[in-house]
Amino acid sequence: MTLRSTSRQTLVPQVIEQLRTQIASGEWPVGSRIPTEPDLVAALSVGRNTVREAVRALVHAGVLECRQGSGTYVTATHELTGVVARRLAAAEVAEAVEVRRAFEVEAARLAAVRRTSADLERLDALLALREQRWRSGDAAAFVAADADLHVAIVAAAHNAMLAELYASFGGALRASLSQQIGETLTPDKYVTHDDLVEAIRAADPDRAARAAGAFLEVA
Numbered sequence: 001m002t003l004r005s006t007s008r009q010t011l012v013p014q015v016i017e018q019l020r021t022q023i024a025s026g027e028w029p030v031g032s033r034i035p036t037e038p039d040l041v042a043a044l045s046v047g048r049n050t051v052r053e054a055v056r057a058l059v060h061a062g063v064l065e066c067r068q069g070s071g072t073y074v075t076a077t078h079e080l081t082g083v084v085a086r087r088l089a090a091a092e093v094a095e096a097v098e099v100r101r102a103f104e105v106e107a108a109r110l111a112a113v114r115r116t117s118a119d120l121e122r123l124d125a126l127l128a129l130r131e132q133r134w135r136s137g138d139a140a141a142f143v144a145a146d147a148d149l150h151v152a153i154v155a156a157a158h159n160a161m162l163a164e165l166y167a168s169f170g171g172a173l174r175a176s177l178s179q180q181i182g183e184t185l186t187p188d189k190y191v192t193h194d195d196l197v198e199a200i201r202a203a204d205p206d207r208a209a210r211a212a213g214a215f216l217e218v219a
Contacts, residue, residue: 011046015054018044023063023074033071034064078168101216103166104150108196108212110157112205119156123197126152130193139185143177149193153212156200191215 022028040051055072058064063077072216105157112118126149133142181189199208 011050012053015046015050016057019054019058020063020078024077029076030074030077033073036071036192042044046079073183078164097216100169103154104171104216105209105213107154107157107159107162107166108157108208109205110156110162111153112200112203112208114158115156115200115203120151120201122152123149123156123200127193127197134185135190137185139181139183140178142185143174146177146193147174153196153200173199 019034022034028034034040034055035060037048037051037055040055041048044051055064055066057065058083059072063074063078064072066072115123126145130142130149132196133145136142153168154163157163193211196208196211
């Protein structure tokens with residue numbers, strides 16, 4: 001993990017990239033505290049000011065958050081996630097739904113064409129889990145299961161850029177679903193996803209796109 005260079009101006013971008021790698025690899029998951037400044041200095045064999053500048057840059061980008069008296073925590077896996085989260089927080093609900101619809105309709109269309117048998121097995125398992133969580137009455141668990149199903153549909157599209165962009169939307173998606181569902185599961189909030197998964201299984205992109213967009217219509 002040691003870095004070599006002759007100037008701090010050159011070292012700072014290297015340290016930023018190293019910290020990004022630790023975060024993206026999952027070694028420092030979202031919500032976890034990163035090593036202290038002295039530990040990073042020792043691990044990277046660079047100066048304290050270099051580490052401080054690199055951390056400050058990632059805080060500004062929304063990837064890290066400094067909490068007074070507690071440490072520095074990972075808040076996003078990528079700069080884009082932080083940017084999207086801040087933008088969505090300021091967006092109108094209708095705008096956020098339109099963006100989500102754009103992602104999910106195209107993902108469903110591609111998934112119907114590109115899904116593998118492994119993708120279908122995962123979709124079936126997550127669809128069943130979503131139904132189970134609904135029956136349990138646990139709103140938070142249902143939101144998590146619903147979001148996981150949508151993430152799996154995007155993954156089944158086998159478009160790395162689309163998956164990365166959608167991942168940047170993930171936290172905001174869960175927050176939006178939580179707000180929409182509330183603390184109590186009631187029949188009027190239930191939307192079946194059976195037809196969406198079946199359309200993907202049937203390799204019918206138009207039907208899959210219609211199913212994905214049907215429950216995300218903006219009035």
